Amino acid sequence: MNMPTAGLTDTFVNGIDLSVDFAGIKAPNPFWLASAPPTDKAYNVVRAYEAGWGGVVWKTLGEDPAAVNVSSRYSAHFGRNREVLGFNNIELITDRSLEINLREITAVKKAWPDRALIVSIMVPCEEAAWKHILPLVEATGADGIELNLGCPHGMPERGMGAAVGQNPDLIEKVTRWCKQYYSKPVIVKLTPNITDIRAPARAALRGGADAVSLINTINSITSLDLDAMVARPTVGSQSTHGGYCGSAVKPIAMNMVAEIARDAPTRDLPISGIGGISNWRDAAEFVALGAGSVQVCTAAMLHGFRIVEEMKDGLSRWMAEKGYRTIADFTGKAIPNTTDWKHLDMNFQTIAHIDQDKCIECGRCYIACEDTSHQSIAKRVDAGGARRYEVIEEECVGCNLCQITCPVQDCITMVPQETGKPYMSWEEDPRNPFRKLSAADPAAL
Amino acid sequence: MTHYLDHLPRVGDTPGATPRALADNFSDLHPPLTERQAIIESQRCLYCYDAPCIEACPSDIDIPRFIRQIGEDNINGAVHTILEQNILGGSCARVCPTEILCEQSCVRNHDAECQPVLIGLLQRHATDNMRFEEHPFQRAADSGRRVAVVGAGPAGLACAHRLAMFGHQVTLFEAEAKPGGLNEYGIARYKMTDDFARREVEFLLGIGGIEIRHGWRLGDNLSLEQLRGEYDSVFLGLGLGASRRLGLTGEDAPGLMPAVAYIKALRQAEDLVDLPLARRCVVIGAGNTAIDMATQMARLGAEEVTLVYRRGVESMSATGHEQAIAKANGVRMMTWARPVEVLLDGKGRVAGMRFEKTREEGGRLVGTGETLDIEADGVFKAIGQGFDATSLADPLAAQLARDGERIQVDGNFRTSLPRVYAGGDCVAPGQDLTVQAVQHGKLAAHAIHRALMAQQEAA
Numbered sequence: 001m002n003m004p005t006a007g008l009t010d011t012f013v014n015g016i017d018l019s020v021d022f023a024g025i026k027a028p029n030p031f032w033l034a035s036a037p038p039t040d041k042a043y044n045v046v047r048a049y050e051a052g053w054g055g056v057v058w059k060t061l062g063e064d065p066a067a068v069n070v071s072s073r074y075s076a077h078f079g080r081n082r083e084v085l086g087f088n089n090i091e092l093i094t095d096r097s098l099e100i101n102l103r104e105i106t107a108v109k110k111a112w113p114d115r116a117l118i119v120s121i122m123v124p125c126e127e128a129a130w131k132h133i134l135p136l137v138e139a140t141g142a143d144g145i146e147l148n149l150g151c152p153h154g155m156p157e158r159g160m161g162a163a164v165g166q167n168p169d170l171i172e173k174v175t176r177w178c179k180q181y182y183s184k185p186v187i188v189k190l191t192p193n194i195t196d197i198r199a200p201a202r203a204a205l206r207g208g209a210d211a212v213s214l215i216n217t218i219n220s221i222t223s224l225d226l227d228a229m230v231a232r233p234t235v236g237s238q239s240t241h242g243g244y245c246g247s248a249v250k251p252i253a254m255n256m257v258a259e260i261a262r263d264a265p266t267r268d269l270p271i272s273g274i275g276g277i278s279n280w281r282d283a284a285e286f287v288a289l290g291a292g293s294v295q296v297c298t299a300a301m302l303h304g305f306r307i308v309e310e311m312k313d314g315l316s317r318w319m320a321e322k323g324y325r326t327i328a329d330f331t332g333k334a335i336p337n338t339t340d341w342k343h344l345d346m347n348f349q350t351i352a353h354i355d356q357d358k359c360i361e362c363g364r365c366y367i368a369c370e371d372t373s374h375q376s377i378a379k380r381v382d383a384g385g386a387r388r389y390e391v392i393e394e395e396c397v398g399c400n401l402c403q404i405t406c407p408v409q410d411c412i413t414m415v416p417q418e419t420g421k422p423y424m425s426w427e428e429d430p431r432n433p434f435r436k437l438s439a440a441d442p443a444a445l
Numbered sequence: 446m447t448h449y450l451d452h453l454p455r456v457g458d459t460p461g462a463t464p465r466a467l468a469d470n471f472s473d474l475h476p477p478l479t480e481r482q483a484i485i486e487s488q489r490c491l492y493c494y495d496a497p498c499i500e501a502c503p504s505d506i507d508i509p510r511f512i513r514q515i516g517e518d519n520i521n522g523a524v525h526t527i528l529e530q531n532i533l534g535g536s537c538a539r540v541c542p543t544e545i546l547c548e549q550s551c552v553r554n555h556d557a558e559c560q561p562v563l564i565g566l567l568q569r570h571a572t573d574n575m576r577f578e579e580h581p582f583q584r585a586a587d588s589g590r591r592v593a594v595v596g597a598g599p600a601g602l603a604c605a606h607r608l609a610m611f612g613h614q615v616t617l618f619e620a621e622a623k624p625g626g627l628n629e630y631g632i633a634r635y636k637m638t639d640d641f642a643r644r645e646v647e648f649l650l651g652i653g654g655i656e657i658r659h660g661w662r663l664g665d666n667l668s669l670e671q672l673r674g675e676y677d678s679v680f681l682g683l684g685l686g687a688s689r690r691l692g693l694t695g696e697d698a699p700g701l702m703p704a705v706a707y708i709k710a711l712r713q714a715e716d717l718v719d720l721p722l723a724r725r726c727v728v729i730g731a732g733n734t735a736i737d738m739a740t741q742m743a744r745l746g747a748e749e750v751t752l753v754y755r756r757g758v759e760s761m762s763a764t765g766h767e768q769a770i771a772k773a774n775g776v777r778m779m780t781w782a783r784p785v786e787v788l789l790d791g792k793g794r795v796a797g798m799r800f801e802k803t804r805e806e807g808g809r810l811v812g813t814g815e816t817l818d819i820e821a822d823g824v825f826k827a828i829g830q831g832f833d834a835t836s837l838a839d840p841l842a843a844q845l846a847r848d849g850e851r852i853q854v855d856g857n858f859r860t861s862l863p864r865v866y867a868g869g870d871c872v873a874p875g876q877d878l879t880v881q882a883v884q885h886g887k888l889a890a891h892a893i894h895r896a897l898m899a900q901q902e903a904a
Contacts, residue, residue, distance in 0.1 A: 080516055081488045360552040363494035385500070407491050408557070 012316035017326045022293045023185045023211035023270040025143045027116035029054035034295035035120035042104035051305035055116025060093035060148045067092035075232035077222045086248030087298045088222040092154045105140040122148040134181040144184045150191030150216025152243045165191035168203035175207025190214040197256040201266045213272035215253040217243025246298040250276030258338050261290025280314030288334040346429045347421035350398035350414045352391045358411035361387040365402035373401050447710045449702040450721035457718025459746040467717045470744040474635040483570040487516035490562045501550035504531035504884045523571040532606045535645050536628045537880045538569035539637050544766040580651035585612035590897045593676040598626020599879045600869025601682030603886030609654035611894045620662035630709040633737035664838035678893045681867040686833030695787030700795025704738035704827035723823020725749040727798050730827030731761035736771045738825050743774040750776045755783040797821050848873035858889035
């Protein structure tokens with residue numbers, strides 16, 4: 001289905017166009033592989049293209065001599081049924097020579113001209129270093145570069161990766177060098193190991209970045225070997241913190257993407273969303289929060305490149321159902337509805353409703369509400385011993401907890417109530433002690 | 446006890462009845478879960494609050510808790526949760542009719558939820574894999590009190606263990622050569638394999654403070670009067686040792702015997718090939734013993750096994766699950782027919798059974814007059830167990846108030862005789878389940894303990 005033919009687009013549903021133009025980088029679909037082990041060399045990248053990935057960010061290049069990795073590199077945060085919730089690595093950037101990487105990149109781009117090929121780069125924070133490497137990368141014919149300013153382990157100890165990404169001034173400076181010595185799009189990859197993601201994004205913009213991508217991995221220790229009293233992954237008798245990724249980081253990544261998409265200075269800055277994207281729905285959510293493309297790593301590492309087939313198919317069918325013809329049609333569509341707490345409607349009221357026909361009488365809603373929430377569910381036992389759980393509507397605050405703990409789909413629904421009251425933000429709310437100082441009463445400011 | 450069948454061929458005479466083939470036929474009916482399967486199954490448990498499965502468990506095991514412990518790789522914790530309520534949790538995991546108890550009430554036993562959590566198999570997984578360096582329950586300081594427990598079946602064993610926990614000295618009197626009662630002698634061999642029953646009792650006795658004496662039978666060489674004199678309290682866990690009779694001529698002819706007697710021989714057989722085998726069998730009855738008997742005969746190599754019951758399928762006390770096991774083993778079920786005559790051959794040995802068709806009229810079972818004969822060289826009666834008359838030969842036991850034929854007890858398992866308690870199958874009302882016998886024994890121990898402590902305070 002996905003042969004290396006120039007101009008071929010991914011069509012799963014007639015009329016649905018998955019192709020993207022991301023900051024000037026064109027790709028047949030928004031599913032790219034993030035800079036990581038799966039994109040380490042031509043062999044993997046070609047397999048990825050064959051599987052149908054729209055783009056690849058080649059694993060980070062650095063100065064020679066190449067990095068050297070340790071043995072035992074990954075660890076995971078497992079769910080109760082051994083599903084991988086989160087993944088952690090202590091690998092460094094490419095451990096192959098710059099020359100080999102550049103040669104392979106050139107060949108692969110030539111053979112797969114329709115796919116996006118972006119080169120991730122990390123060199124010391126000195127102008128000369130960037131000035132040296134950028135023309136070499138430009139000569140490969142790759143579509144753009146991504147600055148790895150986020151690697152949280154190993155490289156920061158050498159003054160690179162997150163050591164740069166945590167300092168907005170350095171981000172701006174490095175970005176500017178890149179724009180100076182490289183003619184194609186420059187994407188700045190951001191680290192989440194900071195307090196406010198907007199600061200590095202604004203710095204990248206000031207430096208002239210064409211786009212940002214986020215998130216890089218989060219500092220993490222996933223688990224311990226409690227017999228040996230050492231964290232995983234274990235290198236001999238020791239361990240070190242790694243970078244966390246996989247499904248577990250998706251909520252953190254989505255918030256950061258939304259923060260940048262909502263921030264006035266960076267509102268129009270293209271974002272490549274990264275962080276725990278495992279299926280089409282995850283991708284759609286990132287796009288709805290403003291991402292113009294998405295990057296995947298952990299899901300591919302756990303299941304192989306074939307996962308992209310369902311991602312493209314599922315996304316296409318959902319788009320068709322919703323009437324979106326292109327990715328751009330719904331990019332950022334959820335941003336207007338993503339706001340600050342103070343703008344939420346204080347008069348909105350929703351109440352839990354339990355569908356008694358679907359209820360299997362497990363009692364989880366009851367004990368969750370009774371022990372930890374608002375004691376708003378009553379338990380009744382009929383003569384035959386059947387349990388019946390009923391919402392005490394006047395006590396229910398609409399917190400969603402019962403719906404979350406209910407194991408049956410659609411058994412508990414949250415029903416918005418007709419209060420007859422108009423929209424009222426906290427700034428307008430008479431219960432707000434600082435109301436006079438807020439927008440509700442500009443005169444008082 | 447199988448001398449009634451001495452004239453029949455042996456199991457080993459059948460071509461193909463090799464020890465290995467037979468071993469396969471009598472291996473675990475429901476193989477244990479692997480660790481991986483147990484983890485996956487444990488995740489299906491919804492950890493219900495006030496869980497219906499706990500309410501359905503006659504021995505009050507906190508099922509969601511032990512399943513969660515399995516899921517957290519805390520097997521010893523899971524076992525402790527099980528055994529603190531049911532010290533015979535290992536055998537109950539194998540023999541409980543979970544399909545009418547915990548698993549029936551599981552909230553996932555619901556069309557939309559596929560199937561109930563496999564609680565019985567999870568309980569077995571836990572109890573099979575416990576790794577205690579010493580007995581997990583500790584005895585309280587010696588109370589100086591002595592309690593006699595008569596019968597080392599599930600009720601007696603559970604009672605003895607709990608009394609030992611309370612610090613009392615227990616002497617357990619058992620008529621048979623081995624402890625365990627029905628677990629040792631009465632459960633189908635493929636439900637409780639190898640020497641599990643023995644090992645479980647050994648584990649139970651590990652608490653200490655329990656002396657077990659074999660060869661003592663109430664009404665024979667054991668007197669209730671004497672026990673009351675020598676011990677502070679007595680618990681009777683006598684079971685139901687007598688097989689009901691058909692009340693027909695020829696009932697003692699070679700070829701006809703109680704199913705429980707054959708099952709006992711089958712469970713104790715070192716080598717199954719030496720057992721007598723009826724090629725054509727008739728099993729009369731509709732309880733789990735009848736099913737066990739019919740199924741085991743089929744697995745031993747019988748060519749034709751017919752289970753005959755005087756009423757309809759819906760009245761059978763064997764569960765649907767049990768009936769399905771029998772059918773899967775080729776057992777033919779015949780309902781609405783009652784035995785009227787033992788058919789004998791020229792040598793006075795069983796040659797078959799004559800049945801009369803029945804029907805219900807105004808709630809009463811009546812014969813239709815129509816008869817039919819089933820040829821058989823072995824007929825096994827499994828029409829229920831009764832109170833063993835010999836235990837009543839004891840002059841004091843004979844005075845026990847009765848409820849029907851069973852011993853009458855109050856809510857604290859007290860009989861009509863002071864300081865004498867009873868539980869398990871020998872009391873009414875009873876479901877005749879191992880798990881219920883365990884519960885009786887446990888609760889009776891609590892009642893005995895309370896009474897002994899009250900005495901101490903009074904003194």
